Amino acid sequence: xSLIEITEVKKRFGSNEVLKGINLDVDPGEVIAIIGKSGSxxxxxxxxxxxxxxxxxxxxxxxxxxxxxxxxxxxxxxxxVGMIFQQFNLFPHLTAGRNVMLSQxxxxxxPAADAEAMAxxxxxxxxxxxxxxxxxxxxxxxxxxxxxxxxxLAMQPIALLCDEITSALDPELVNEVxxxxxxxxxxxxxxLMVTHEMRFARDVCSRVVFMHQGRVHEIGPPxxxxxxxxxxxxxxxxxxx
Amino acid sequence: xxxxxxxxxxxxxxxxxxxxxxxxxxxxxxxGIVAGILLFLRxxxxxxxxxxxQGYVELFQGTPLLMQLFLAFFGLGLFGVNVPAWLAAGLxxxxxxxxxLTEIWRGCVESIVRGQWEAxxxxxxxxxxxxxxxxxxxxxxxAVPPTVGxxxxxxxxxxxxxxIGFVELSKAGTIVxxxxxxxxxxxxxxxxxxxCLCWPLSKSSQILERKLNVAHRNH
Amino acid sequence: MVYAFDYDWxxxxxxxxxxxxxxxxxxxLVGGVLGVALxxxxxxxxxxxPTWLQGIVAxxxxxxxxxxxxxxxxxxxFGLPALGVRMGELEAANLAMVxxxxxxxxxxxxxxxxxxxRGQFEAGASLGMSRLQTFWYVVLIPSLQRIWPALxxxxxxxxxxxxxxxxxxxxxxxxxANFIQSRSFRAFESYFVATLIYLLLAILLRQLLRGIGWxxxxxxxxx
Ligand SMILES: Nc1ncnc2c1ncn2[C@@H]1O[C@H](COP(=O)(O)OP(=O)(O)OP(=O)(O)O)[C@@H](O)[C@H]1O
Ligand SMILES: [Mg+2]
Numbered sequence: 006x007s008l009i010e011i012t013e014v015k016k017r018f019g020s021n022e023v024l025k026g027i028n029l030d031v032d033p034g035e036v037i038a039i040i041g042k043s044g045s046x047x048x049x050x051x052x053x054x055x056x057x058x059x060x061x062x063x064x065x066x067x068x069x070x071x072x073x074x075x076x077x078x079x080x081x082x083x084x085x086v087g088m089i090f091q092q093f094n095l096f097p098h099l100t101a102g103r104n105v106m107l108s109q110x111x112x113x114x115x116p117a118a119d120a121e122a123m124a125x126x127x128x129x130x131x132x133x134x135x136x137x138x139x140x141x142x143x144x145x146x147x148x149x150x151x152x153x154x155x156x157x158l159a160m161q162p163i164a165l166l167c168d169e170i171t172s173a174l175d176p177e178l179v180n181e182v183x184x185x186x187x188x189x190x191x192x193x194x195x196x197l198m199v200t201h202e203m204r205f206a207r208d209v210c211s212r213v214v215f216m217h218q219g220r221v222h223e224i225g226p227p228x229x230x231x232x233x234x235x236x237x238x239x240x241x242x243x244x245x246x
Numbered sequence: 247x248x249x250x251x252x253x254x255x256x257x258x259x260x261x262x263x264x265x266x267x268x269x270x271x272x273x274x275x276x277x278g279i280v281a282g283i284l285l286f287l288r289x290x291x292x293x294x295x296x297x298x299x300q301g302y303v304e305l306f307q308g309t310p311l312l313m314q315l316f317l318a319f320f321g322l323g324l325f326g327v328n329v330p331a332w333l334a335a336g337l338x339x340x341x342x343x344x345x346x347l348t349e350i351w352r353g354c355v356e357s358i359v360r361g362q363w364e365a366x367x368x369x370x371x372x373x374x375x376x377x378x379x380x381x382x383x384x385x386x387x388x389a390v391p392p393t394v395g396x397x398x399x400x401x402x403x404x405x406x407x408x409x410i411g412f413v414e415l416s417k418a419g420t421i422v423x424x425x426x427x428x429x430x431x432x433x434x435x436x437x438x439x440x441x442c443l444c445w446p447l448s449k450s451s452q453i454l455e456r457k458l459n460v461a462h463r464n465h
Numbered sequence: 466m467v468y469a470f471d472y473d474w475x476x477x478x479x480x481x482x483x484x485x486x487x488x489x490x491x492x493x494l495v496g497g498v499l500g501v502a503l504x505x506x507x508x509x510x511x512x513x514x515p516t517w518l519q520g521i522v523a524x525x526x527x528x529x530x531x532x533x534x535x536x537x538x539x540x541x542x543f544g545l546p547a548l549g550v551r552m553g554e555l556e557a558a559n560l561a562m563v564x565x566x567x568x569x570x571x572x573x574x575x576x577x578x579x580x581x582x583r584g585q586f587e588a589g590a591s592l593g594m595s596r597l598q599t600f601w602y603v604v605l606i607p608s609l610q611r612i613w614p615a616l617x618x619x620x621x622x623x624x625x626x627x628x629x630x631x632x633x634x635x636x637x638x639x640x641x642a643n644f645i646q647s648r649s650f651r652a653f654e655s656y657f658v659a660t661l662i663y664l665l666l667a668i669l670l671r672q673l674l675r676g677i678g679w680x681x682x683x684x685x686x687x688x
Contacts, residue, residue: 092361095365317653444531
């Protein structure tokens with residue numbers, strides 16, 4: 006059984022239909038790259054999976070549980086699926102360590118000592134053990150993004166959604182974040198990432214999804230998608246890149 | 247019969263200034279409490295609550311404080327009781343301050359970027375948890391300078407309560423003027439005392455604001 | 466006893482209310498125009514004037530912003546005659562409003578000026594504009610556009626604050642309400658009606674200022 010099942014999902018903003026019937030099944034441990042032009046609906050799809058947007062039609066289920074737009078179901082879903090954003094979105098008033106501890110304590114009611122131990126472990130995992138007491142504005146963009154990853158991991162999700170997580174970074178900081186993601190992939194974490202890093206997609210991902218005008222336009226293993234694109238849209242997309 | 251020394255004038259004014267301070271504190275704190283409640287209605291999910299607070303703010307920011315004082319004074323009088331001026335003054339100033347503080351604080355809450363809401367949502371937090379742990383702590387920090395700045399408006403606003411007969415600094419100024427026939431000196435001194443009350447508040451608001459901006463630039 | 470609200474009697478007082486409203490409007494117009502002009506002049510002086518002038522303007526602004534309007538009014542009307550400066554209620558009211566708004570708008574305009582990049586000024590100068598022309602076209606107009614909302618709400622605040630001029634017997638809307646309540650002994654209704662008129666004035670004034678903003682600064686995209 007697939008871990009994430011997306012069936013005929015449609016999403017409209019007013020009269021603008023952004024997702025026009027998306028079908029996608031993700032197996033446990035898969036690493037999926039989502040590519041496509043700006044405005045093709047990549048972010049919207051990830052945000053729907055995380056319940057940040059409500060879908061108009063179709064269904065999304067994660068580990069057998071349906072995504073329903075009420076507080077209780079949403080919370081259950083979000084405990085299973087973590088999300089990393091382009092703009093990091095760390096809580097600026099909390100230290101890196103506290104950022105990682107907060108949701109464990111208020112959502113899962115983990116005792117402070119345990120939450121702290123987990124936070125230290127996760128920061129260690131992203132290579133930032135020594136930054137526990139640093140505030141976000143004292144960290145570089147790459148470090149902030151790694152804290153955001155640690156923060157999501159501390160909730161022990163079964164899948165992570167990453168929306169262009171290196172796009173806001175200076176070029177020299179991109180690799181430190183990608184290295185962490187690669188590490189996660191090799192440990193078996195299920196990943197759905199919107200990315201413009203084609204080389205990374207080719208090296209790490211099990212499948213590549215090309216989105217075009219709100220649909221999954223082409224999908225397949227990276228060799229196939231990158232080496233022999235079938236549709237003119239994908240050919241053009243890869244060509245202009 | 248002009249046997250008032252300048253010292254007499256100053257002493258009388260300073261004694262009355264105590265009531266300006268007390269009324270300012272009561273109005274500011276009372277207004278803060280009411281504003282806290284209004285703020286929750288304003289940013290909450292109930293449509294009726296939002297519209298009510300919008301109307302409230304529109305009403306209190308769209309009419310003169312002096313009229314609000316009159317209406318409080320004579321409005322409470324309609325209940326047949328003899329209304330002491332301090333009660334009407336306190337009531338009107340609290341409601342008036344609340345309207346302005348609600349607007350100031352709403353601006354602060356709304357200035358917290360959407361990403362903070364989304365990140366905390368994606369971590370599984372509910373509305374109350376987000377407010378309590380993520381949004382309000384940040385909003386509070388940026389709310390401090392404009393809130394301190396508004397306290398100056400409250401202190402100055404208390405001057406109008408003299409018109410409904412509350413004896414504070416301005417009223418004392420009028421009384422002393424009538425006794426001494428030295429309006430230039432007396433009102434000059436009254437202004438000076440107000441300045442001494444308000445200027446430190448204005449200044450600290452500015453300094454806090456600057457500090458906050460510097461902190462923000464480090465991002 | 467149940468208090469009976471009754472507004473029929475107010476009909477006979479409409480002329481009084483209208484006259485008071487007219488004076489409040491007049492005070493606001495004069496105060497608004499001259500006050501903003503004074504504010505712009507002061508902002509200019511603080512930014513580009515000689516040091517001594519900067520000091521004077523700074524003191525003026527701080528003094529006005531940190532004292533109540535009512536006291537400024539009393540000082541002008543009751544205090545200044547001691548120096549031989551005598552004026553009528555309306556002149557005093559007008560002066561107080563101009564002085565008051567001048568200080569606030571100085572600060573608002575100044576914030577707008579500070580947000581104008583220094584390079585703009587030099588660019589203007591390099592195009593052969595005079596100092597004043599550069600200030601007017603390159604610095605002031607874009608700044609005013611930026612701070613117009615803040616300036617507008619300050620003008621509304623000053624209009625509402627003008628209720629205090631009734632205390633020096635300037636015959637504005639509040640004065641009219643005082644007069645009516647002393648005749649009719651219906652205090653609450655008198656002030657209630659006046660309050661509604663103020664509310665209406667505030668709404669209209671806001672619309673007017675928004676309209677002025679659109680006409681003065683048609684091209685929003687320029688910034
Ligand atoms: N909250 C919203 N309200 C209205 N329209 C929206 C909203 N969010 C996204 N859209 C629209 O939906 C479409 C898809 O947006 P989306 O952010 O999913 O694109 P994307 O593929 O992630 O693009 P990019 O590569 O630029 O991030 C766009 O046309 C966008 O304008
Ligand atoms: Mg996107």
